Amino acid sequence: MARLGFARRLATADRCLFGTWVKIPALEPVEILADAGYDFIVIDQEHAPLTLEFTYQATVVAQGAGLSVLVRVPDRSGSHLQRLLDAGVDGILVPRVTTVEEAATTVRQMLFPPAGDRGMGITSRAGRWGGLDRTEYLRFGDEEVMRAVQLEERAAIEAVEKILDVPGLNGVFLGMGDLQLSSGLPQSDPDLQRLTDRFLTAAGERGVPAGTAVQTAAQAREAADRGFRYVMVSNDTSLLRSAASSVVASLLEMGDPHGV
Template identity: 80%
Template structure:
């Protein structure tokens, strides 16, 4: 077995220190970035999704039973496999933000943000003092357990981490210009499913489509990347063409269900033909 020499260790640590976070990946990308949701509390799907070639993974703590401990392990596995990692936190209370940022995630989505005040409160908790309320935790994984220089640790947290809010109600999107002007906010996510639910309108309704255009235009003017979630690859391509910069396509459980259902149907069709 070849031993890791000190110079190799310095190179490894240096590459970690220079790791590009999701906010900068979006800024530098010449295309839309594609990811998917992780809902299963297991690491095997993480490796499979990385092998499939997704750009990023979103650990879904809002609609799946995923703990902080699991999010930590999944983040390590996904980043080690080359994916960026976002976490959708359970709610907008802010109680989960500090510890997740300390795990070294590349960004956070805060769900159900409905006002400028809620957006500002969320962003402040993800931003280092004095501009915000995030405390220093350089001995955590985000600081390479004390191995990162203080300046690099603070720079990464300020410049590389995606701090995004989910807008899922009509009133929130109507106030999108004011919300996107919140200092430190560098990402926005349109929750079309809840927007339909809260408005009582289908996605095809012109009123909702005007709201989508309004959000995308406001984000584009400010250089704030906008994201959304869709069910299929064709819908993802259409979202990218419309101006979204990051798109979640399906999720691990739905992809498994679709593949399994397809196999069973093929077996049933074969049996019906006497194969």
Template identity: 50%
Template sequence: MKQFHQFCAERGGSLLGTWLKIPSLATVEMMGHAGFDFLVIDMEHAPHSLDQVYQFIFATQASGMAALVRLPDHNGSDIQRLLDSGADGLLAPRMTSVETAERLTNQMLFSPKGERGLGTTSRAGRWGLAPMEDYLKRGDEECLRMVQLENWETLNAVEDYLAVPGVNGVFVGHGDLYLSSGKPASDPEVRQLTQRVCDAARKAGKLCGAAAATPEDARIYREMGYSLVMVSNDATLFAKAAADAVAQSKSSS
């Protein structure tokens, strides 16, 4: 997987992705044929097991997309195995402190920069066939280590999170921001804050991501300058399309 900055530049400055909620390899392949640039395999809000995620990573990459994984929590117990499975990056949800961001991203970096152990015989090391320098470079320089900022305080402290050496991307969590603030993504103050996060990330030379409920919002975030923009998720895309097909089929001509 090429470095995300280069990948973004090759695809017009912004990558388009969606969440993988449905535990199905067929869904992964469909998203690839649909034209998405990346998938985020969701371990926080979907019932994916570690074994399934391993297969999803392989299928996502085989379908021409980058494979990211959202961690289930802050424990970090799966980090080593997810990276050795060949994931192109990890998203750490619900950041509430810089210390947590430091602890989790340290586990994603090889020693002496961090705490990740050597596992060259894994899929990430091409089963021991990849040169050591390539394996280490991919892990430290090419994998995404993105933290999700999901409340007003952490989003306003975005510069503090961007200053963490192991963090190379920040992600705006509009859903939990709405729960804590009562302000939807369309609120002018939220739009302003969303733009500020993007500007801060670009100034720091790091990536920024946001999830959109609709294609209209996805276009807004792409125009703001977001590097990684997600639209909806596989389950909702399917459910809405199915509901629309039923409604149209039953409507009178």
């Protein structure tokens, strides 16, 4: 059975898809997250020291275990896009996109001509090292790989309708943490909530799947109920820290078994 790219997987899913960020440069967490039942992972090259080589290896392991793989690239320069697409990732998140022009440039770099500027790499992993039919290789790259921009500033949210009208854009992500920083407002502020509603309405009207990131399962359910189609819940480092802290706290509460 042919593998579904993340864009088509979102389009055909009857529920919100849940994933988490990968920040630890090791393959074991990737396998653990797959065994735990996540739908996808996001390899975080923006806020973690993850190399192209590790990202390639993690993509192979994750997809082999049934996970979809998204990559958040370090910046919006475009320098990483071609090699990641050649590696066969299921989608890319480009951070800090603030204008229509930036979004358009980003999307063009991920689309094949004539719609874009992506180079032919059919002898790479994305083309099964030359084994994939050329027509299918081009179709998969343009139709099934998710090309998403992260909107993280107030000005970007206020231009969301125009940004989402960029041809070929098939995913969007609300960066609430940076939106709070840039606006100086807490997430609960009515103004930020109105911006979130505007973001979701614009995405819904255009059929563009909207994603976001949260810390807890309860928050993830709330996001799904609100209309987000893919949600990152915590990350591998925080999950490990939380579990380790819980064990240590329990041990300390038990006290010294020898009564010393």
